[in-house]
Amino acid sequence: MNGYICHKCEVVKVFNNNVLLVNEKDIEKILFRKGIGFGRKTGDIISSGEKVEKIFTIEDKNNYDNFKQLMSYADKEIIALSEEVIVMISNELSEELDEKIHISLTDHILFALKRLEGNEEIENPFLAETEILYKTEFDIAKKATIIIEKAKKIKIPDGEVGFIALHIHSARNNGKLSNTIKYNFVCNSVVEFLEEEIDIEIDKKSLDYARFVTHIRFAIERFLNNKPIKNELISAIKKQYKSSYEIAKKSAKIIEQQLYIDITEDEIGYLSMHIERLRQASRNNYN
Template sequence: MKNIVLNSDSEVIKSFNNNILLVKEDEREKILFQKGIGFGKKPGEIIKKGTVVEKIFIIENEDNQRNFNEIVNRVDSDLIVIVEEVIAEIVDELGEELSENIHISLVDHLYYAIKRLKNNEEIQNPFLVEIQTLYPQEFQLSQKISDRIKKELQIEIPEGEKGFITLHIHSARNNGKLSTTIKSSYLSNAIVQHVEKRLKVKINKKSLDYARFLTHIRFTIERIMTNSPIKNDLIDVIRKRYRLSYKIASEVGKIICKILEIDNISEDEIAYLAMHIERFKVSLSK
C-alpha cells in the first residue's frame, strides 16, 4: 500500500483507537488510518503537515460532516472502528473509492440493527434473493462486516441484514444513492411477481435461468433510470412472434412507469423485455 503525506496541519476531532483519527483540515473532515497515529491524541491537538498515513477518507459535504459527528457522539467507538476498518478493506479489494455517505449510512444502519437484534427484533428482508442475485460481489463483502461484528461484538448478523448491508455497499459504489438501489430491488421483485402471475408459474429463485433473467431486468431498469436509451430493430418481429411475452412486457412497462414515476418507456425497451420474457418462458418449459 502506498503511503500518503498530509499536505496541511489537521486538528484532531476524535481518536477512535490507536490507529484511526477523525481530523479537520480546511473545512474538510478526514478519517486517517495509520498505526499508532491515534495513541494518546486529544481533541484540539494538531497532526502536522508531512505526517505519513496509510489511508485517508474525506468527508466534504457539510450535511455529511454534521451527521457523522452526530453519529460519533451517539455510537460506541468500537462499532465505528469495525465499520471504518472494513470499509478500508472493501476499498482496497474493489480498487475504487466509495461515496462518503457510507461512513454515515452504514454505521447508522448497523447501530439500530444491532439494537434490534439484541432485543430479538429481526426485520425480514423481502428482497434478499434479488439482492443476492443482483449484487453477488457486494453481498460477499457484507460477510466481512458480519464476521467482524460477530468476532468483536458477539452479535450474529442474519442473512436478511446482510442483504441490507449489501445495499449500502452497492449504493456507495453508485454515488451514494441508496434510495435508487432499494427502488431498483423493489422494482425487480415487482416485475418477477407479475411475470410469475401472468405465466402461472412459481420461479425457482436459486436457478441460473432466474439469475440471468433478473440481470436483464436490472440492466433495463438502469438504462431507464439513467436515461440511456437503446435501439431495437426487431420490434415488429418480436411483437408478432412473441405475442404473449410482448403483452406481458407492456404490462411490466406500466409497472416500471408507476414505480419510477415516469410517463413512459420506449418501444425498444418493451421489445427487449419481451424477448427476455420469452426466453425465460421457454427455459421454464424445459
C-alpha cells in the same frame, strides 16, 4: 487516501487502537493505522510525517455536522468498527469512497446490531436482485459482515449483506443510489406479479432469473436515456410465445406505472422471451 500526516495534528477522539479523529489545521480527519491510537488520548499531538494507512476527510459541512451528531449517540466502538469496514471496502475497490459512507454505513450498522441483539430482523425484499445487479459490492459486503460478526460475536443475516452492498454501491456513485432502489422495486413487483399470474415459484438463484432482472434493469436505463432498441423477431415472438407475450404486456404496464415511461412493443417482445424461459424452467423443476 493514505500516506503520511502533512502537518502536526491534535487528537480529538480516540475510537480504538486503530482509529483516531484528529484536527489538522482546523480540519478534522479520521486516521486509520494498526496501533495508531494505542496510549493516545484527547489533546495529544501527533507529529507531521507519521505514517498512516488511511486518511479520511469529511469536507462537506452537512456531512461533518451529521458525523458530529452520530458521534453523540453512537458507541465509539461501533464507529471504530465501521471505519475498519470502510477501510477494507476502499482497499478492496482500490478507490476513494464518497464521504457520506462514514455516516450512512455507520448509522446502518449501529441500528442493525441493535435490531439483531433484540431478535428483530428486517426482511430485505431486494436481496436476490442486489446480489445479481451489484455482485462486486455484494461480495465485498459479505467480507464486511465477517468483520462485524467476529467483532460483535453475532450472526449477520443475508438480508443485511444486501443492505450493506447498497451502501457500498452508493459510496461509489457520489453518495447516491442512482436508480438502484427503482430497479429493485420494479423487479420485485414484476416478479411477484409473474409468480401470482403464472402460479409458479421463480428460483431466485437461477441463471434465467438473473438474465430476467438484468434485462429489466438495462431496459429501464435505455428508456430513461431515450435509447430504445429494435427487435427484428417481434412478429415471430408474438406468434410463438403468445401467452408469454400477453403476460409481458401486463408486466410492462407495471413498469410503466411505476416509472412513468412507455415500454415499446420491441421491448415487450424481449421481455416475453425471458418470461417464457422462466415458465419452462418452472415446469422442468416441477416435473
